[in-house]
Amino acid sequence: MYSASDFRKGLKVQIDGEPYIMTDFSFSKPGKGQALYRARLRNMITGNAFEKTFRSNDKLEKAALEERTMQYLYCQGEEYTFMDNVSFEQLEISKAQLGDAINFLTDNMDVEVLQYNGRPIGVTLPNFVNLKVTQSDPWVKGDTSGSDSKPVTLETGYVVQVPPFIEEGDKLQIDTRTGVYVTRVKE
Amino acid sequence: MISLYGLHSRAVLIQALRAFFIDRGYLEVETPLRIPAPAPEAHIVPLISEGWFLQTSPELCMKRLLAAGIPKIFQLCKCFRKGERGDRHLPEFTMLEWYAAGSDYRDLMKDCEALLRYLAAAMGKDGVLEWQGRRIELAPEWERITVAEAFQRYAPCTVEEALRKDTFDEMLVEHVEPHLGMTTPTFLCDYPATLGALARLSPTDPTVAERFELYVAGLELANGFSELVDPVEQRARFLAEQKSIRMQGRDCGPLPEVFLDALETMPPAAGIALGVDRLVMLFAGANNIDQVVAFTPEGL
Numbered sequence: 001m002y003s004a005s006d007f008r009k010g011l012k013v014q015i016d017g018e019p020y021i022m023t024d025f026s027f028s029k030p031g032k033g034q035a036l037y038r039a040r041l042r043n044m045i046t047g048n049a050f051e052k053t054f055r056s057n058d059k060l061e062k063a064a065l066e067e068r069t070m071q072y073l074y075c076q077g078e079e080y081t082f083m084d085n086v087s088f089e090q091l092e093i094s095k096a097q098l099g100d101a102i103n104f105l106t107d108n109m110d111v112e113v114l115q116y117n118g119r120p121i122g123v124t125l126p127n128f129v130n131l132k133v134t135q136s137d138p139w140v141k142g143d144t145s146g147s148d149s150k151p152v153t154l155e156t157g158y159v160v161q162v163p164p165f166i167e168e169g170d171k172l173q174i175d176t177r178t179g180v181y182v183t184r185v186k187e
Numbered sequence: 188m189i190s191l192y193g194l195h196s197r198a199v200l201i202q203a204l205r206a207f208f209i210d211r212g213y214l215e216v217e218t219p220l221r222i223p224a225p226a227p228e229a230h231i232v233p234l235i236s237e238g239w240f241l242q243t244s245p246e247l248c249m250k251r252l253l254a255a256g257i258p259k260i261f262q263l264c265k266c267f268r269k270g271e272r273g274d275r276h277l278p279e280f281t282m283l284e285w286y287a288a289g290s291d292y293r294d295l296m297k298d299c300e301a302l303l304r305y306l307a308a309a310m311g312k313d314g315v316l317e318w319q320g321r322r323i324e325l326a327p328e329w330e331r332i333t334v335a336e337a338f339q340r341y342a343p344c345t346v347e348e349a350l351r352k353d354t355f356d357e358m359l360v361e362h363v364e365p366h367l368g369m370t371t372p373t374f375l376c377d378y379p380a381t382l383g384a385l386a387r388l389s390p391t392d393p394t395v396a397e398r399f400e401l402y403v404a405g406l407e408l409a410n411g412f413s414e415l416v417d418p419v420e421q422r423a424r425f426l427a428e429q430k431s432i433r434m435q436g437r438d439c440g441p442l443p444e445v446f447l448d449a450l451e452t453m454p455p456a457a458g459i460a461l462g463v464d465r466l467v468m469l470f471a472g473a474n475n476i477d478q479v480v481a482f483t484p485e486g487l
Binding site: 005026027028029030031032033034035036038053056057148149 | 190192355356364382384435
């Protein structure tokens with residue numbers, strides 16, 4: 001069981017026997033009032049989503065999912081193909097089911113494929129991945145617009161905010177749970 | 188990622204805050220962070236430290252200073268609240284509190300107007316705050332709306348219905364707060380009497396407390412009230428809060444007896460707590476509290 005204080009983006013839970021993933025989560029607490037946990041939950045099979053506000057004593061069941069380690073091979077259109085490293089069995093997962101994970105998938109990356117009743121429904125990525133910067137505008141020195149970060153595009157097409165010193169070709173560590181830049185990595 | 192801009196904004200704002208209160212004759216005070224008995228409040232959980240508690244607010248110690256005859260005081264300090272973590276919450280955060288003898292919550296509202304205008308000038312903002320795509324004008328008189336009016340205008344039920352069905356907090360967060368402080372800052376005033384454990388009830392309408400929350404662009408910034416100075420009434424309210432804490436299965440700790448004794452000599456006064464990290468968020472244009480502190484608990 002997860003209690004409301006365990007809630008976070010990416011948590012996989014079970015409601016009425018079906019697996020759901022928490023795609024959004026926010027904590028609020030009106031002055032002197034009680035803690036409220038607002039979550040957006042997406043059914044991992046049907047894709048249907050809903051929002052609900054929980055209180056601190058509310059609990060959600062952990063999703064009963066099987067996991068197996070597989071390697072990402074390639075994508076064709078909306079379908080992403082993965083291979084079991086031991087049996088060489090291949091399977092496909094749709095772009096919609098992968099959700100934000102497509103922002104961080106690179107060829108030959110090992111991921112945990114999630115299965116529900118034998119059907120693949122999504123993947124769990126390593127918490128941190130290293131991705132190359134493919135496009136970055138030079139930072140305008142003296143920019144006082146109130147920000148000391150700039151956007152860059154990574155090899156997967158994902159756009160992320162980074163400090164001004166990052167340049168094209170740099171490799172960056174990204175936290176896949178939050179999608180946020182962590183640090184520049186040396187090759 | 189450490190944001191130099193966030194830290195710079197924080198430093199400038201804190202210097203300006205101090206100047207504002209010192210210019211107006213307030214004495215800056217420091218009271219202990221580690222205390223034996225915090226004010227029991229149903230939804231605020233203190234952290235335990237060697238059998239004592241880390242303060243959730245400096246309120247009780249500051250009121251003891253008022254009772255000791257110091258009429259105008261302010262404090263900038265750390266407060267700790269267990270389990271509070273989100274885009275707008277840190278379990279360790281910076282609070283500004285100020286108290287003035289002889290004033291009431293209407294005076295505090297005027298203080299807030301003067302303070303934010305002063306800070307805007309110090310930050311070179313020219314009377315306008317821009318936050319999350321909103322332009323908030325500080326120069327005109329700020330909106331004042333009672334909780335009852337706000338529910339009538341924005342919520343699908345009245346405040347009485349929400350209290351009866353125990354959905355007040357949900358209604359406030361989902362339906363009311365998103366509308367507050369959108370053109371000027373908003374004072375949400377006159378909370379139901381049961382929702383202000385340390386606030387004085389209105390002499391003209393005892394169903395409400397003389398308490399307000401200040402909102403800017405939907406962000407809750409400060410909570411102020413006319414202080415309850417009746418020790419008998421305060422003890423009864425604390426006991427009710429303790430009962431609610433025990434019903435949640437938590438240990439409510441001892442009653443702050445020294446504070447209750449001090450209330451005997453405390454003059455009528457008003458006091459307010461303002462979240463400094465959120466103030467920095469507003470002025471630095473940050474949408475996440477993490478951007479305005481040097482380190483988050485997860486980054487330590």
